[in-house]
Amino acid sequence: MAATIKDIAKKTGLGLATISSYINGGNVRETNRIKIEEAIEELHYEINEVARGLKTNSTKIIGVVIPELNNIFCTEIITSVEDILRNHGYATIVCDCRTDVELEKEAVDFLYRKRVDGIINMPVNAKGSHLRKFKKAGKPIVLIDRVIQELRCDSVVVDNRKAAHDAVKQFFDQGHKKIGIIAGPEDISTANERLAGYMEAWEEQGLEIPQSLIFRGDYTIESGVEGLETLVKENPDMTGVLLSNYEITMGAMIGINELGINIPDDLSVIGFDNLSFARACKPKLTVVTQPTEEIGMQVAHLILERLEHPVKTAGDKDKNNENNRDTKDENLIQDIKLQTKIVEGKSMKTIKE
Amino acid sequence: MAATIKDIAKKTGLGLATISSYINGGNVRETNRIKIEEAIEELHYEINEVARGLKTNSTKIIGVVIPELNNIFCTEIITSVEDILRNHGYATIVCDCRTDVELEKEAVDFLYRKRVDGIINMPVNAKGSHLRKFKKAGKPIVLIDRVIQELRCDSVVVDNRKAAHDAVKQFFDQGHKKIGIIAGPEDISTANERLAGYMEAWEEQGLEIPQSLIFRGDYTIESGVEGLETLVKENPDMTGVLLSNYEITMGAMIGINELGINIPDDLSVIGFDNLSFARACKPKLTVVTQPTEEIGMQVAHLILERLEHPVKTAGDKDKNNENNRDTKDENLIQDIKLQTKIVEGKSMKTIKE
DNA sequence: ATGAAAGCGCTAACAA
DNA sequence: TTGTTAGCGCTTTCAT
Numbered sequence: 001m002a003a004t005i006k007d008i009a010k011k012t013g014l015g016l017a018t019i020s021s022y023i024n025g026g027n028v029r030e031t032n033r034i035k036i037e038e039a040i041e042e043l044h045y046e047i048n049e050v051a052r053g054l055k056t057n058s059t060k061i062i063g064v065v066i067p068e069l070n071n072i073f074c075t076e077i078i079t080s081v082e083d084i085l086r087n088h089g090y091a092t093i094v095c096d097c098r099t100d101v102e103l104e105k106e107a108v109d110f111l112y113r114k115r116v117d118g119i120i121n122m123p124v125n126a127k128g129s130h131l132r133k134f135k136k137a138g139k140p141i142v143l144i145d146r147v148i149q150e151l152r153c154d155s156v157v158v159d160n161r162k163a164a165h166d167a168v169k170q171f172f173d174q175g176h177k178k179i180g181i182i183a184g185p186e187d188i189s190t191a192n193e194r195l196a197g198y199m200e201a202w203e204e205q206g207l208e209i210p211q212s213l214i215f216r217g218d219y220t221i222e223s224g225v226e227g228l229e230t231l232v233k234e235n236p237d238m239t240g241v242l243l244s245n246y247e248i249t250m251g252a253m254i255g256i257n258e259l260g261i262n263i264p265d266d267l268s269v270i271g272f273d274n275l276s277f278a279r280a281c282k283p284k285l286t287v288v289t290q291p292t293e294e295i296g297m298q299v300a301h302l303i304l305e306r307l308e309h310p311v312k313t314a315g316d317k318d319k320n321n322e323n324n325r326d327t328k329d330e331n332l333i334q335d336i337k338l339q340t341k342i343v344e345g346k347s348m349k350t351i352k353e
Numbered sequence: 354m355a356a357t358i359k360d361i362a363k364k365t366g367l368g369l370a371t372i373s374s375y376i377n378g379g380n381v382r383e384t385n386r387i388k389i390e391e392a393i394e395e396l397h398y399e400i401n402e403v404a405r406g407l408k409t410n411s412t413k414i415i416g417v418v419i420p421e422l423n424n425i426f427c428t429e430i431i432t433s434v435e436d437i438l439r440n441h442g443y444a445t446i447v448c449d450c451r452t453d454v455e456l457e458k459e460a461v462d463f464l465y466r467k468r469v470d471g472i473i474n475m476p477v478n479a480k481g482s483h484l485r486k487f488k489k490a491g492k493p494i495v496l497i498d499r500v501i502q503e504l505r506c507d508s509v510v511v512d513n514r515k516a517a518h519d520a521v522k523q524f525f526d527q528g529h530k531k532i533g534i535i536a537g538p539e540d541i542s543t544a545n546e547r548l549a550g551y552m553e554a555w556e557e558q559g560l561e562i563p564q565s566l567i568f569r570g571d572y573t574i575e576s577g578v579e580g581l582e583t584l585v586k587e588n589p590d591m592t593g594v595l596l597s598n599y600e601i602t603m604g605a606m607i608g609i610n611e612l613g614i615n616i617p618d619d620l621s622v623i624g625f626d627n628l629s630f631a632r633a634c635k636p637k638l639t640v641v642t643q644p645t646e647e648i649g650m651q652v653a654h655l656i657l658e659r660l661e662h663p664v665k666t667a668g669d670k671d672k673n674n675e676n677n678r679d680t681k682d683e684n685l686i687q688d689i690k691l692q693t694k695i696v697e698g699k700s701m702k703t704i705k706e
Numbered sequence: 707a708t709g710a711a712a713g714c715g716c717t718a719a720c721a722a
Numbered sequence: 723t724t725g726t727t728a729g730c731g732c733t734t735t736c737a738t
Binding site for chain 2 (some may be wrong): 070092095339
């Protein structure tokens, strides 16, 4: 069995509390310090975080629940989050829920039983009911990428509407008239926002959108392939298309390849995310990129902020100023919205009148 | 505060052990079952896994340490591992160590303090010294992708030598003579194995390898770009090149794009991993693919096997038969080696004599 | 600066 | 089947 502080105490002849205090940065007499260090060395003592967690009622673990681990947009964010949290003494348990509402709830419940100190979630369940337990426990929740109306908590999102709007506007500016979109699924807010941005750009032109130019995919590679094939078949006059996330972009490129379509001569394209992939495409793709690292940073800082200054919960007795608490609560909530940017490639053709 | 079994006991008038037993699948009288269920419901009781872990000395958590979270080869494997482990009641804490030996050690130590029940590691430190603590504690270790000579433990790897060999042989079979490789770094065994396979194929032809055809990258996109540029510049007569991992493949495609090289007319290419990316390339790439899902499955089953039937450790009294222990230990160790396969694209030209 | 003792929430003998 | 009790390894008063 692994050594415990009891063993250290026995070996050094000191008391339990002294060892514990030393381990936690307390002061001990120099001679004792040496004795303790020796004993730790000799017995290969390593602190037992499980026991500590039970006692202190804090595990120094943050749960992270995302739809897909196997998704570079998610992993880029997590990498950034994890880095910062680790530097602040927090570890993360990452749970991939396969874009499944049931699994997402299971993951959150699991994390609750593990008594994580807080949770970061890119939610699949748009109602947020799976997070209620955490909310009630007064543990911090930070949402990524998608907000939940019913659940007031911090969030970091991207200005998806503007992202899509700007991309489509670029098409119009370059003289395109028939611009399609391969959108994401209806139950994901980012997909709807991007579609809304697309529509907005059309409205600005005072034009009616032919429904055949809108394809609803599901943010997968396969749906990107299918979407491209469908759009091309049904709109022989389409000159440009917006691909609304990374998977769809990759799928559409596969479709374009397999149909032998030339970019940008036959079709102009604006993709999404992942600059490396854009550069590897022939010709290099113009893409909308999201600030994944920045998102991660903001998320990490938000949750750290909450962990250090928890919002008072309804359970706390703050009767002396009920009003104050309420307003404070609301005021503290932060919804951070970041901007995307367009990185120019050679997949956009200028159409002269 | 969250409810405990004590609260349940109080509310139901039953004893602690009864509640505990019920929670763990024991039998209780039907009337009591109902009472307990009601109390659980009412108090929103959720088991505290921290306390349970302390008591049972098992956390039902497996630590996973990988070089990069932001790497699709890793995430595909992890996704598969996690799925299986979860179905067996185990959670995973995934730690990305940024391909840094120091951070890797920190991650492993951290997981040790968290008292994870076992560890899965795609090692950066080829000596394996960071894992000694786990080994000594008798906790199962499973290595992915890379073996460590100094540390006898289960592993799941791919036949990298054969993978590269077969790819290069295909070049020779198609009439190529000047075949380059963008290899990985010297401190990663898979990189060396793939390079060895490359060399082996040359030897079979009875040919000497011009050193200028070998570029040592570091498995990053940037090194792929650089490698391609270098190889092309120094070997105007090179007709084919093997790209030895996904990042290098992507990087090389970027280089090829930016230099305006035509595939396969100017240069034939065989890439590595990620079929979707291969399809998105123009023309579709021929690639060596690794069975990531299968790797994950094997890893998960190996560690589950160990968790249920732990290997005797050095700590056990085996001084009476040192020899016996060794052989037993050795016999139990499993080194699983999986095969890759080549998926044909259109990036390979046949050169007629 | 150090030690004794209580207790975090749970499980596991053992008794009843 | 159910209850009592001890204790997992740690932190934390409260004395000394």
